[in-house]
Amino acid sequence: MLDQVLFALANGLATGMAVFLVAAGVTLIFGLLRILNFAQGSFFMLGAYVAFSIMGPSASSIWVFLLAALVSGVVVAVLGLVTDMVVFRRLRNYDEAYTLIATFALMMLLDGLIKLIWGLNYHSISPPPSLGGVLMFGPVIVPIFSLFIIGLGILVFIILEFAIHRLWIGKIVQALAHDQWMSGFVGINVPLMLTLTVVAAFFLAGAAGGLLLPNQSLSPTLSHAFLLQAFIAVIIGGLGNIRGAFMAALVLGLVESLNAVVLPDQPGVAMYVVMVAFMLWRPAGLLSAGTVDHATSQHAAASVPIDWARYRTMLTVAGIAGAIGVAAMPLWANPGTVFLAGVALIAALFALSWNLLFGTTGLATFGHAAFFAIGCYASGLMLKATGGQWFLVVLIAAALIGAVVAAIVGSVAIRRTTGIALAILTLALSEIMRLLISSSASLGRDDGVSGIPRPDLDLGFTTLSLQSTQNYFWFLFVVCGAMALGLWWLSAGPLGRVLRAVKQDAERTSFLGINIGRYRLVAFIISGSVATLAGALQAPWVQIVTPEAANYLVSMQPMLSTLLGGAAFFWGPVVGTVLFFILAEATRALAGLSEVVTGGVLLLLVMLAPDGVLGIIGRLRLRKRAASQGPKLEFVAKEARP
Amino acid sequence: MLEVKQLRALYGDSLVLHGIDLKIAPSERVAVIGRNGAGKSTLLKSIMGGGPAAHGVLQWNGADLHRLKGFERTRLGLSLVPEDRRIFPHLTVVENLEIARHATAKGKTPASPEAMIRFFPMLETLKARFGNQLSGGQQQLLAVARGLLPMPKLLLLDEPTEGLAPIIVEQMAKSINAICDEHRVALLLSEQNLWFARQCTHALHVLDTGRIVFSGTWDEFDAYPEVRNRHLAV
Ligand SMILES: Nc1ncnc2c1ncn2[C@@H]1O[C@H](COP(=O)(O)OP(=O)(O)OP(=O)(O)O)[C@@H](O)[C@H]1O
Ligand SMILES: [Mg+2]
Numbered sequence: 001m002l003d004q005v006l007f008a009l010a011n012g013l014a015t016g017m018a019v020f021l022v023a024a025g026v027t028l029i030f031g032l033l034r035i036l037n038f039a040q041g042s043f044f045m046l047g048a049y050v051a052f053s054i055m056g057p058s059a060s061s062i063w064v065f066l067l068a069a070l071v072s073g074v075v076v077a078v079l080g081l082v083t084d085m086v087v088f089r090r091l092r093n094y095d096e097a098y099t100l101i102a103t104f105a106l107m108m109l110l111d112g113l114i115k116l117i118w119g120l121n122y123h124s125i126s127p128p129p130s131l132g133g134v135l136m137f138g139p140v141i142v143p144i145f146s147l148f149i150i151g152l153g154i155l156v157f158i159i160l161e162f163a164i165h166r167l168w169i170g171k172i173v174q175a176l177a178h179d180q181w182m183s184g185f186v187g188i189n190v191p192l193m194l195t196l197t198v199v200a201a202f203f204l205a206g207a208a209g210g211l212l213l214p215n216q217s218l219s220p221t222l223s224h225a226f227l228l229q230a231f232i233a234v235i236i237g238g239l240g241n242i243r244g245a246f247m248a249a250l251v252l253g254l255v256e257s258l259n260a261v262v263l264p265d266q267p268g269v270a271m272y273v274v275m276v277a278f279m280l281w282r283p284a285g286l287l288s289a290g291t292v293d294h295a296t297s298q299h300a301a302a303s304v305p306i307d308w309a310r311y312r313t314m315l316t317v318a319g320i321a322g323a324i325g326v327a328a329m330p331l332w333a334n335p336g337t338v339f340l341a342g343v344a345l346i347a348a349l350f351a352l353s354w355n356l357l358f359g360t361t362g363l364a365t366f367g368h369a370a371f372f373a374i375g376c377y378a379s380g381l382m383l384k385a386t387g388g389q390w391f392l393v394v395l396i397a398a399a400l401i402g403a404v405v406a407a408i409v410g411s412v413a414i415r416r417t418t419g420i421a422l423a424i425l426t427l428a429l430s431e432i433m434r435l436l437i438s439s440s441a442s443l444g445r446d447d448g449v450s451g452i453p454r455p456d457l458d459l460g461f462t463t464l465s466l467q468s469t470q471n472y473f474w475f476l477f478v479v480c481g482a483m484a485l486g487l488w489w490l491s492a493g494p495l496g497r498v499l500r501a502v503k504q505d506a507e508r509t510s511f512l513g514i515n516i517g518r519y520r521l522v523a524f525i526i527s528g529s530v531a532t533l534a535g536a537l538q539a540p541w542v543q544i545v546t547p548e549a550a551n552y553l554v555s556m557q558p559m560l561s562t563l564l565g566g567a568a569f570f571w572g573p574v575v576g577t578v579l580f581f582i583l584a585e586a587t588r589a590l591a592g593l594s595e596v597v598t599g600g601v602l603l604l605l606v607m608l609a610p611d612g613v614l615g616i617i618g619r620l621r622l623r624k625r626a627a628s629q630g631p632k633l634e635f636v637a638k639e640a641r642p
Numbered sequence: 643m644l645e646v647k648q649l650r651a652l653y654g655d656s657l658v659l660h661g662i663d664l665k666i667a668p669s670e671r672v673a674v675i676g677r678n679g680a681g682k683s684t685l686l687k688s689i690m691g692g693g694p695a696a697h698g699v700l701q702w703n704g705a706d707l708h709r710l711k712g713f714e715r716t717r718l719g720l721s722l723v724p725e726d727r728r729i730f731p732h733l734t735v736v737e738n739l740e741i742a743r744h745a746t747a748k749g750k751t752p753a754s755p756e757a758m759i760r761f762f763p764m765l766e767t768l769k770a771r772f773g774n775q776l777s778g779g780q781q782q783l784l785a786v787a788r789g790l791l792p793m794p795k796l797l798l799l800d801e802p803t804e805g806l807a808p809i810i811v812e813q814m815a816k817s818i819n820a821i822c823d824e825h826r827v828a829l830l831l832s833e834q835n836l837w838f839a840r841q842c843t844h845a846l847h848v849l850d851t852g853r854i855v856f857s858g859t860w861d862e863f864d865a866y867p868e869v870r871n872r873h874l875a876v
Contacts, residue, residue, distance in 0.1 A: 171733060171737060171741065172741070172744075174730070174732050174733070175730050175733065175741060178730060178731065178732065179728055179730065181692065181693075181712075181728070182724070182728035182730070184692075184711065184712035184713045184716075185690065185692065185712055185713070185716060185721075185722045185724070185745070186716070186741050186742040186744055186745050186788065187713050187716040187717060187742065187743070187744030187745025187746065187792065188713055188741070188744050189713050189744075190711070190712075190713060191711070
């Protein structure tokens with residue numbers, strides 16, 4: 001037993017230090033730029049691939065190994081410079097949610113590029129000769145490479161600590177982290193220093209990718225595990241706090257390896273549980289670094305008022321025509337396209353449910369896939385049990401389950417956190433759910449539930465069979481359409497007005513005697529319930545569900561669609577879903593290409609046109625009108641408040 | 643040296659300065675006096691590029707300031723002591739002074755922190771304290787010392803006496819005068835404390851809701867008591 005624990009300890013330390021190497025860069029960038037960089041894990045992975053290309057599956061000597069890591073660091077640092085100039089600088093005054101989504105898009109873009117360049121294969125890499133092998137401490141076996149990683153983590157920590165607390169450049173970095181505005185007025189070249197820090201953080205990510213390469217299996221999924229763990233470490237440790245990230249990474253590594261000993265059937269869960277517990281315990285402790293608010297975040301939405309009423313008739317006609325075209329699809333399109341269109345209908349409803357939270361209420365959740373997955377599993381299992389009967393009851397039950405889960409989760413998460421904290425908390429909760437599902441035998445583990453029957457619809461007076469793709473498609477069309485109209489009615493009505501007021505100025509709204517926590521919770525429950533319903537509709541359509549339904553990439557789908565279409569517009573998510581499906585279909589042939597295209601498009605949108613496609617159309621029309629009227633509209637740059 | 647013409651400044655859509663004209667020659671010392679919200683801080687921040695969107699002529703020895711970032715303006719010899727002090731909490735008093743070295747103009751040599759502390763003797767015993775361990779008054783002194791350390795050609799000083807005890811105000815006036823005399827530092831002082839402003843400057847502009855309503859020497863100011871009654875009385 002003791003040797004097992006000691007082995008787990010050594011393992012845990014090595015894991016913890018590996019996580020720290022990624023977390024250090026994340027926390028450094030956040031400390032200075034207030035940007036939580038989703039792409040950090042992908043840059044880390046890029047470093048690993050570059051090193052792999054240089055040294056092959058087994059480095060011939062430790063020097064080749066170190067040189068490969070150094071080159072990776074430099075390559076990634078150069079990309080970091082580009083990223084800073086092209087992306088980060090534009091995000092300085094953006095609202096948190098938009099910066100998160102932008103770096104997420106960057107992550108997709110990079111992951112896709114890596115797939116395009118290096119393919120999807122797994123590679124296993126062994127340590128260089130002098131770092132291979134094991135050491136025996138009595139009965140305990142410790143791989144030398146683990147010791148190398150532990151030493152490396154400690155070394156990097158000491159270097160960073162020394163640089164930040166002892167060297168003059170560290171004082172400058174601290175001054176910048178605390179108060180950029182004043183730093184400029186004591187003569188510090190603020191943009192240059194910020195760029196240098198970003199480059200250093202990226203160098204660290206790239207070099208870490210090369211150094212941690214051995215004993216990993218290298219594949220395009222490498223980034224995800226590291227990213228989430230690094231985020232957890234950074235959040236528990238306090239965003240922007242190197243020392244905190246170090247401690248937290250250690251604790252996480254130990255928790256993770258104890259998890260493997262104590263709960264071998266539920267790998268990886270304990271880490272998330274620790275984080276969720278921590279976040280609920282100290283939701284405000286996150287940003288305790290004590291910084292002066294140097295830039296008022298401004299909503300990136302269009303500042304030019306667009307007179308939508310003028311186009312209402314035109315848009316309504318276009319919308320109805322489009323809807324009729326879609327409804328008639330089984331008559332004119334081939335079955336494959338109809339199937340995809342059905343998936344798109346569900347995705348559109350899912351996206352609308354998410355945007356009720358984001359666009360209307362101003363809450364960005366990153367774990368909406370959890371609801372979707374609950375819906376999939378609930379309806380899949382129930383339909384298998386009933387043999388495809390009682391479908392309406394199944395759907396209503398699923399929506400109710402979703403509402404209950406949302407009420408429970410929301411009464412804790414929504415009431416205690418907002419902004420980044422909420423985003424990460426929901427992300428962690430959905431990850432926990434995915435891990436639990438994939439380790440549960442009764443839910444089919446990673447294989448999920450298959451052979452879900454298409455149901456019959458018992459309307460009392462008659463029974464409609466939904467066995468055929470055509471019939472089920474029409475059913476989907478009616479239900480998704482009805483739900484969408486219902487959401488539209490809600491958001492145009494008094495509830496929507498209050499929610500928008502909460503989004504615009506929560507403080508003022510609460511002075512008006514409105515319980516903003518309760519309204520946010522109501523929005524969360526409605527949204528969660530609709531998302532669950534969307535999942536419940538999907539299970540019999542695709543006839544299989546897997547734990548991937550709860551993957552955080554699925555949570556991103558509604559964000560992509562919403563931003564693509566325009567978050568400020570109720571129908572934006574629907575327009576975005578359609579565009580997204582067309583894009584994905586057109587680029588499906590090459591693994592990675594669709595991610596590159598979607599990630600790239602999304603990134604461009606967030607930076608150049610955060611109000612989405614509908615916003616662009618609106619502005620184009622506005623410009624035409626302004627040009628024909630003569631005098632130009634004068635745009636006044638909104639400056640950051642000191 | 644500094645030339646400001648028809649300066650307008652906006653926060654978002656609201657116009658705060660409605661066309662300010664102002665000139666400051668080398669080692670000249672002038673005050674800007676005005677009620678709360680008159681726009682004094684906005685004027686100083688506009689000159690430094692520190693917040694409001696500024697339009698109009700803003701020249702430094704003939705060069706256009708608009709195109710320069712805040713830190714670049716400091717390196718031309720401008721220095722701002724903001725009204726909210728903004729001492730770095732995690733740096734010691736000496737480090738807080740030291741860091742302003744980066745704001746030194748070409749051809750100038752900054753003072754050492756020790757030299758600065760000699761001008762502000764009350765900081766002597768506090769050298770090793772961290773910024774967040776200082777009282778409000780101590781922070782205020784430190785902020786002024788920090789602004790002067792790079793030996794700027796023009797110091798923009800925003801209400802340094804706010805909330806200070808009279809005896810410290812007197813001390814501060816002496817220190818500022820000593821440094822400005824010795825190193826030929828020009829001064830643009832935003833103040834509500836007329837006594838202090840009079841100690842430190844030769845002339846003044848009176849600002850009322852974003853417009854200069856009076857410019858002249860202190861003697862001229864005394865000769866027109868209605869300026870005081872109309873634009874400064876609360
Ligand atoms: N960041 C800001 N955003 C919007 N309005 C502002 C901002 N800062 C100041 N104002 C407004 O601009 C006007 C001028 O403010 P300013 O701070 O320049 O006055 P002041 O003369 O320095 O006053 P005080 O003596 O109180 O410091 C005031 O009406 C104020 O409300
Ligand atoms: Mg002021």
